[in-house]
Amino acid sequence: MTTERLYYSDSYTLDFDAHVVEQTTYKQRPALVLDRTYFYPEGGGQPSDTGVLNGVPVIDVQTRETDRAVLHVLDGKLNDARVEGRIEAARRLDHMQHHSGQHVLSQALSRAAQAETLSVHMSADKMTIDVNRPALSLDEWLAVEELANRIVLEDRAVRAWFPEPDELARLALRKLPDVQGKVRVVDVGGFDITACGGTHVARTGEIGLIKIVRFERRGEATRLEFKCGGRALRDYRDKNDVINRLVSDMTVGYWELPDAVKRVQDENKTLRAELKAVREQLVESEAQTLLQKATARGDWRIVTQVFDGREVGEVKLLAQKLTAQPGMVALLGIAGEKAQLLFGRAENVEADMSVLLKTALSAIGSERGGGRPNFAQGGGVPATVTQLAEAIHQAEQALPAGS
Ligand SMILES: [Zn+2]
DSSP states (O other), X not given: OOOEEGGGTOSSXXXXXXXXXXXXXXXXXXXXXXXXXXXXXXXXXXXXXXXXXXXXXXXXXXXXXXXXXEEXXXXXXXXXXXXXXXXXXXXXXXXXXXXXXXXXXXXXHHHHHOOOEEEEEXXXXXXXXXXXXXXXXXXXXXXXHHHHHHHHHTTOBEEXXXXXXHHHHHSOOSSOOOSXXXXXXXXXXXXXXXXXXXXXXSBGGGGOOEEEEEEEEETTXXXXXXXXXXXXXXXXXXXXXXXXXXXXXXXXXXXXXXXXXXXXXXXXXXXXXXXXXXXXXXXXXXXXXXXXXXXXXXXXXXXXXXXXXXXXXXXXXHHHHHHTSTTEEEEEEEEBTTOEEEEEEOTTOOOOHHHHHXXXXXXXXXXXXXXXXXXXXXXXXOBOXXXXXXXXXXXXXXXXXXX
8 A cells, every 4th residue: 555655745744653554574674564654765866764663763764666655664573553653853854955955956057067967876974966067167166066055045945746737847847757647846946946756955044055075077977976064064074173183283274285295295205215225225235244254165155144024125135236246146034924035146156046945945834935047035934033044054055066
């Protein structure tokens, strides 16, 4: 049986009573059909109301396709024949502000930027409109916001009704109805007239501020996100908090923040370059020190060294510096939770580092690693300095005698 939808003529009543006409289920949850309801079911881009029926939470409200009955989906079972309903007030007002704001904004987009609304999406924390233009200029965005907020300030009356067919034919609707049967029309103070089944405020002043917060191109369309009333205030509050924190940290005026951030980014880039140069110098001098301690084998010289935790890139650089010298073999290790072995040799040394690495890896129980004859790396298992030194020692023993 079709439910009488009381919210059509009154968006403000939140407490009501009704008779239960059917007990059913919706997606495995208990659901009730009432003879009349103020609960708004999901539809037209607007999420459903929530609230309670005889104290049991209503977690979703849906329209049944077959007979347009309104299904009140419950958190638990309810066997009463009569119920008292209460709709969650803050959520309803938020939806009313955004649904009404959307009508105003869609018309403002059409008038101030010739951008026509293609679709509307609404969720608990985000509301968007897609318009049929790939880009709008900054001036157009400003003009759209100015116009929309002027309609709010003028506090125009909003009227929703079901016109007779002849009256409907005379109305210049922005959006043609996509429903069969009786069409509900919403007139926002003569500014925007469109077909809509949603809940709206009685006067545009209740929408509060309308603010476009971001927009992005989506193919040939633009999706804009906007906030109205309470959500716009919370958004302003959150952003103001962030700005104030940054202003205090950077000790600049908020209008100077973009320049200040750019300055920090530039400094950071310069410092990174300087740090890289200094590190290279350090590694270079470290290589020189290690070369002094190299042991000779025939014409080759061998450097072995284990570090207790160190950045892999830096040790790799060290291996490169060492093996730039003819006849050099560098067998280096980094101890830690994910130990690493880095074996390298000069071009004129005829020994395969990946074979040596395998020997050392098996000593620490790892099979992860490999490389080329002149450089090989692996590890990834936990190993101490002592364990790595022993593994490197075994690899060194396996090294063929230098020519
Ligand atoms: Zn609407």
